[in-house]
Amino acid sequence: MTPIRLLLADDQDLVRGGLAALLSLEPDLEVVAQVGRGDEVLDAVRLHRPDIALIDIEMPGADGIEVTRQITSALLGCRCLIVTTFGRPGYLRRAMEAGASGFVVKDTPAERLAQMVRQVASGQHVVDPQLAADSLAGGIDPLTDRERDVLRAAAAGGSIRAIAESVRLSPGTVRNHLSSAIGKTNTQNRYEAAREAQHRGWI
Amino acid sequence: MTPIRLLLADDQDLVRGGLAALLSLEPDLEVVAQVGRGDEVLDAVRLHRPDIALIDIEMPGADGIEVTRQITSALLGCRCLIVTTFGRPGYLRRAMEAGASGFVVKDTPAERLAQMVRQVASGQHVVDPQLAADSLAGGIDPLTDRERDVLRAAAAGGSIRAIAESVRLSPGTVRNHLSSAIGKTNTQNRYEAAREAQHRGWI
């Protein structure tokens, strides 16, 4: 039988190279391409036609969830397996909504990665059970689109005025959205709210 | 010649396994032990007697810099190579002070890791040149002990009052220390100051 063709997308060279070495040990797996930026993944998939793309979430250019959306909606016959450091419930949910076939955190035992790849290749969906439970328990994102925008800007730091300029809103409106987000996250100020939202994968 | 014996310490199984696979491809390198917690490294070094320990900084149990200090001060004939995600100047400086023989960030090209390991094995010190420059340019920690304490507490979030309670100071004093730290970090508020100090490795 022909080997399963893999593409690796991760911005850290050592990690990507390590995963490639690890997966190449398996006779039925073949790493056919590697990329280090989110915005290079789609082209690489078109060019190399992998069966499965292993995609990190944190990447420059475009994040892994956006990339997953691009690949699955392009109908290229390539399934997406998210491989990420952070098992945030929001990440999992958004990844699956984007069409991912699996979700693995990087502290999964190394022996099981190849096995998960095979499961995805055979059409199954693979999700860490603990994470799936957290995701359900964690509740869904109560933030509005604008609140998310403003929170993201707040996470970068700076005064209300600076945030207002970066999202093109009046300072008063920014404060309203932030106040609302602070309430929804049960926090005391925008910095905590931004961190909490980030932790839950809402932004 | 006998192969160079390596120990890998990294809390993420996939990354650790990947690095092991990568390094095992080299005929002159041998991975003799792997651990996932900082507080298990020293015992593993005593047991397996590696020539070089590749150590991540962020680990549960004990951080990689502390572990490096333990290993080098125990005079076990094991050199330490820090392999970390974050190339923060403060990390580099503290790692070298702790006795590390090298410092590599995880977006180093995978091909060069083995080469760096060999350099360390031959007694050289290996440091990313860009990082070394940043470290020198970044300057030394201008914060006083109390400012560090207060900044650490501020990084955890919460109001001035909460910070004051956690460090057993009056709120006014906390504000003074924070104000001073804000000035020294060229930031606008305590959150940015805490983040900046963290980034530079001051706290």
Next chain:
DNA sequence: GTGGCTGCATGACAACTGTCATGGACGATT
């Protein structure tokens, strides 16, 4: 069409925060 939700904005208020001046205590240095 009407009601309900969201986005956007304004203004007012209280609370919080950063800055500054000031002062006392302590240890290290000269």
Next chain:
DNA sequence: AATCGTCCATGACAGTTGTCATGCAGCCAC
């Protein structure tokens, strides 16, 4: 002994921030 730097504290001030009430406009579902 005098000086310096740090720590701690207080009080005052201005600016920022979070909250709330209110209003208008657009969109969607019923």
